[in-house]
Amino acid sequence: MSKVALITGVTGQDGSFLSEFLLEKGYEVHGIIRRSSVDYRERIAHLEGRPHFHLHYADLGDSMSIVKVVSVVRPDEIYNLAAQSHVQVSFDSPEFTADVDAVGVLRVLEAVRASGLENTCRIYQASTSELYGKVEEVPQNENTPFHPYSPYAVAKLYGFWIVKEYREAYHMFCCSGILFNHESERRGETFVTRKITLAAARISQGLQDCLYLGNMDSLRDWGYAKDYVECMWIILQQDKPEDFVIATGVQHSVREFTELAFKHAGIELKFEGEGINEKGIVVKGPENLIGKTVVAVSEDFYRPTDVVNLWGDPTKAKAKLGWNPNKTTFEELVKLMVEHDIANVAAEGAAAKVRTNLAEYLEKGIVK
Ligand code: NAP
Ligand code: G4F
Secondary structure (H helix, E strand, O other): OOOEEEEEOOOOHHHHHHHHHHHHOOOEEEEEEOOOOOOOOOOOOOOOOOOOEEEEEOOOOOHHHHHHHHHHHOOOEEEEOOOOOOHHHHHHOHHHHHHHHHHHHHHHHHHHHHOOOOOOOEEEEEEEHHHHOOOOOOOEOOOOOOOOOOHHHHHHHHHHHHHHHHHHHHOOOEEEEEEOOEEOOOOOOOOHHHHHHHHHHHHHOOOOOOEEEOOOOOEEOOEEHHHHHHHHHHHHOOOOOOOEEEOOOOOEEHHHHHHHHHHHOOOEEEEEOOHHHOEEEEEEOOHHHOOOEEEEEOHHHOOOOOOOEOOEOOHHHHHHHOOOOOOOOHHHHHHHHHHHHHHHHHHHOOHHHHHHHHHHHHHHOOOO
16 A cells, blocks of 8 residues: 655645655655635646646645545645745735744644544654744754744744644654755745846846845855755654754855856856945856846845844754755755756746746735
8 A cells, every 4th residue: 555645835846846756655645735816836737637646725724624634635644844935925924924834733733633643644844944043053953942033933933842742742753854945946936046046047148137135145054955855754754753954064145146046147246345235246248248237235125034044954864864965065956946947038038027027026025
């Protein structure tokens, strides 16, 4: 009998990679989706219609729908990836973020109990390095104190603790993966890495004039999402439930990411000025761009409180899970994202310009 997995957040970056991974392992994969007016599920479109891949309408804000799906699917493993996952958006929609990212986790745990699966179903909770927030030590490991620094992180902290509570109170096999930032060619277009790789591709093809960013000094430990979803599965295959930090152990700034991404797009940048006046000017590349400012800073992308120094220590994951933190290096990650976006933008042509504007409006919260 093949194992049955239920993935919340199946349409997201991680959900789509995890679906592919579990199907490959012979799982029966069920995912929950939300109704959308455009019904746009591009990340999983290639999986729809496959015999072992099933979709169900449900919402993490709606307990009844979660109980119904869990009791019908009766999964061996649940991967709770669904979340309002954008930190900046959590300042604009804090209550929604709390409902989905905090209470939503409780709803999943209770649905498992209500379905009588608490002794058989293993649960993975998508926790985050944002819990370390205003960091109290570098690098961060499983024992580093949490200091959440956004409505998103505060909500995720509840998710982390309620998972721990159910593990201890009801002896459920539920664990949190404290994952540091992981990116890919499927990353949402308003997260900084994808925003940069798309802009580099569009600027190199004359479809965008300038990339506007917020805090370029911010430091992150960036890995490749495809490598990270494998770890989610390994965490659930252990003899006992435990929480793990998953990270590369290597840190870079937003500025370094930008510099490298543009380099892969054939544009060499020189940075001048500081803070809000900083600019990235083209020193090598297409003739018509030499001397032009293609990267600038906009206050619109500063956050009320920003997490600026994330750096993970994956020692425990290496020792206990056999995790290889350097399977895909930072350089390889940036290259694969830029190469994907160059091809993507070339195929999209003029439509790419419309999408640039849309992504920027969405991120700035401009809905006028
Ligand atoms: P993502 O691309 O933003 O995907 C989020 C998923 O959650 C989407 O499928 C979304 O569905 C779904 N969702 C949102 N609200 C929902 C609701 N009320 N009910 C049901 N589904 C809902 O995020 P990701 O990057 O794949 O991340 C996956 C998880 O890991 C998230 O929980 C995130 O917070 C966490 N995490 C991510 C990272 C990272 O660097 N990527 C690091 C640490 C932790 P729609 O498509 O319908 O919007
Ligand atoms: O790419 P980001 O929006 O990701 P952030 O805030 O680190 O959150 C992501 O990773 C978390 C794991 O640590 C996940 F839990 C979460 O769900 C999400 O996947 O921003 C990264 C950094 C921030 O410091 C931000 O201030 O980049 C800085 N930044 C600078 N300019 C920008 C921009 N971020 C965005 N989104 N857009 C900018 O223009």
